[in-house]
Amino acid sequence: MNARNRNTAPVDVQDWWAGGELVPLELGGTEQGVFVRREGSGPSMTLLHGFPSSSHDWAKIAPALAERYALTMPDLLGFGASTKPHEHRYSLLEQADLVEGQARGSSRRWSWRTTTRSASHRSS
Secondary structure, three states: OOHHHOOOOOOOHHHHHHOOEEEEEEEOOEEEEEEEEEEOOOOEEEOOOOOOOOHHHHOOOHHHHHOOOEEEEEOOOOOOOOOOOOOOOOOHHHHHHHHHHHHHOOOOOEEEOHHHOOHHHHOO
16 A cells, blocks of 8 residues: 555544553552553564653554554553553653563563662663
């Protein structure tokens, strides 16, 4: 399909979120939920949103990319349709762990502890 012929109509954010799932994860002994939308097949590609935003940023380009790639588009913790724990101390390193854990996990349930970070994460 030619790129000029693609439907570029805006995707309503509620429709976007209805096409994904809230994946439970344990974080600091508390269960949280991270929204993930998956589309397509082929080599894996993870699309991360900016700040402050959500995976909905990818709504217009995702259909074209999904023709060639298996897309994973999470809403980082505290953003979009993911849970927003009020007393949580958010960190970019923790968000990176979340994405890395999702990419490495063979199941859709993630679990990690921020206190068990590897030395490679601390030596930058």
